[in-house]
Amino acid sequence: MRCPVCGNLDDKVLDSRVIEDGKAIRRRRECLACSRRFSTFERVEEAPLVVIKRSGLREPYDRAKLYGGLVSALKGRPFDDSDIEGLVVELEDRIRGNSGEVNSSEIGLAVLELLKEVDKVAYLRFASVYKGFDQIDDFEREAAFLRIDSGPLPAKLEKESPPSA
Ligand SMILES: [Zn+2]
Incomplete structure (x- = not known):
């Protein structure tokens, strides 16, 4: 500037x-x-961002939709409104390409990646509803990988029931 x-x-x-x-x-x-x-x-x-859907249709980026998705994924997790706002801003930085257009699948993957970094429970919850993980096998395999990657989960997380697919 x-x-x-x-x-x-x-x-x-x-x-x-x-x-x-x-x-x-x-x-x-x-x-x-x-x-x-x-x-x-x-x-x-x-600076409107345009989302290209799987069908090829373009629609204006909807911040509320992204925010809502994060709120559901992080329900009951230790994230308050301003934390979630911060995540939305981070995601927008990541998905906003030079062209001002982004594929909806790229948004989903960006959300997955970010949640994986900040909260594994929320990550699995989001993964379970995300289209790329609609096979229960994929979901369980991913959960197993996470467990191996991160070692034993903190006691607080162990008590949580696994998110339903
Ligand atoms: Zn100056």
Whole structure:
């Protein structure tokens, strides 16, 4: 972004924050030339993302849908609203390509990948409803792999009943 003081185009982002109920992101930036700090605001509405569905149809990206999916997957898990907002922002960063278009399957995979990083129970829950995992065998195999990868789960997780497929 162009520095409002010296016009330099190079800056570093110091902090990113979701504001206005998740409708915008405010980033604090620092000019690499003059060190002046300034803020930029990004709004989803200003840069619409288009989702290409399996059928080939295009539809506008629906943030509420992604948010809702995460809320279901993380139900009962230690994530509050602002944590989930943070995950949505992270996902949007990951799926937003240069073209402004993304395949719906890429969104699903991005969600899977992120949940795998942050919460294994939520990951398995989401995987169980995600189309690529609609075979119960796949789901169970994946669960077994996770158990091997991560060693014994913390006691808190062990008590949870497995998510129903
Ligand atoms: Zn500057």
